[in-house]
Amino acid sequence: MPLLRWILLPISLAYLLIVWVRNKLYDEGILKSKSFDVPNIVIGNLAIGGTGKSPMTEYLIRLLSSHFRVATLSRGYGRKTSGFRYVEMTSTAIEVGDEPLQFKTKFPKLTVAVSEDRCKGIEILKNSHQVIILDDAYQHRRLKPGYTVLLFDFVSLFSTTITLPTGNFRDNFSASARANLIVITKCPRQLSLEQRQHIKHRIRKHSEAPIFYSAIKYEQLRDRTHLPVEFNLSAYHILLLTGIANPLPLKEYLVDKVISIKQLTFPDHHNFSETDYIKIHSAFQNITGNKIIITTEKDIHRLQDKILSAIPIYYIPVQLDFITDQSTFDQHILNYLSHAQSVNEH
Structure with a gap:
């Protein structure tokens, strides 16, 4: 890690305290979170970027779209606009962000929307959809999620957990206690028992959520028009x-x-x-x-x-590829939706 980032360690400690206090205020109900009747699944991470939230979002889209009216809701990171917007096939990354545009390009019939205010976004989408998938909303504490999938990059669990700006974590590791499911991404295909035990030991200090392991699956090369091409x-x-x-x-x-x-x-x-x-x-x-x-x-x-x-x-393109227990992961998601729908019907 560069020396400059270690020099910034006092700022990281201050940041850590601020994040801890904020989470505590929400956990104790002093700051209020809003819940919704419409089933919603939040995908998130504790570190900044690179954990595979987009492949996980696409995995859930594929899993659920044939059975439910699905919408995805993102902040639209990197866009130059603000407020709620639907993503169209004619949208640009400047207008809606690159990841939402990627979802719309891959799944043209899917409702894709962006809003920095996730609660407002759900309010607009809830009456016309049966489930809303929220990409990167784990720290959006104003929303009380229906279900949460927390991602950890494999490598990050074998290094010291330090918050920004010295480290790459934007939230305390203890925040993993809020997760319903935890997925370790970008794992080596041959994951050893010792590696699994190390990961489980770190996570079980804070969370009892089921842990799943996944790798990156690279797909066929594609051209600008998104058509697959054969290349040597x-x-x-x-x-x-x-x-x-x-x-x-x-x-x-x-x-x-x-x-x-x-x-x-x-x-x-x-x-x-x-x-x-x-x-x-x-x-x-x-x-x-x-x-x-x-x-x-x-x-x-x-x-x-x-x-x-x-x-x-x-x-x-890349896909998330479960190393083991894919059907168990799927069943957890489907059980949540079945239970949520049953509750709403009564």
Whole structure:
């Protein structure tokens, strides 16, 4: 960890205290949370970015859409607008954020909405939907969730838990006590018994929620129009272009599949500027031989085609892939919805 971040440790301790007090005020009912009759599932994490909330959201969409009228509700991080908005196929990432636009592109018939005020968003959506999936709302304590799925990146559980700005956690680890289910994401496929015991030991200090383990599943390469393409990547040099929290897993996935990788990294949800496009163009031109740009599914929605239209750009979608107990996880979700509907009917 850079020295500068350790210098900021006093600020992290102050931040930790503020977050703890805020959570305590909500837990004790001094600050009020609002609940809703419509079933709602909150997906969240305690660290900043990179835990796989979007793949989990998409997993739940696939699980539930054939049985329920589903809506997703996000803050729309990175957008330049405010207030409640429906996401349309013609929307842009600047208007609604990259992740909501990704959901709408993948599931055109799905209701996708953004609102920084999640309670207001649910109020608008509740009468026309049977379940609302809220992406990244674990810290939105003004909402009392119907059900919560908390995600932890595998690597984060093998390092010291420190809050911002020294560390990457935006909430106390004790906040995991509010979770109904906990999913460890980006796990190695061969997860050892010792690793599981370590994770369980850390989590059980604060939460008795069932723990599930998942990995990243990379799908077939796609072009700008979202159509799958066949590529022999071993014949290409790659410019890996990312604006996500943690691009390392994607690089590790590609490294032995291509001739070489040159990497350009930008901050999570980065809105690319003209200067950025010049930098990208220059980096691509400096690569010799057969070459393409590979980016992420989130980034493809923020890259403007007209500026890089002459450059071959592709992206690799990802899915959340349960290592074990997928059916048990599904049953927990379906049991919640069945119970919620039964309660509402009476």
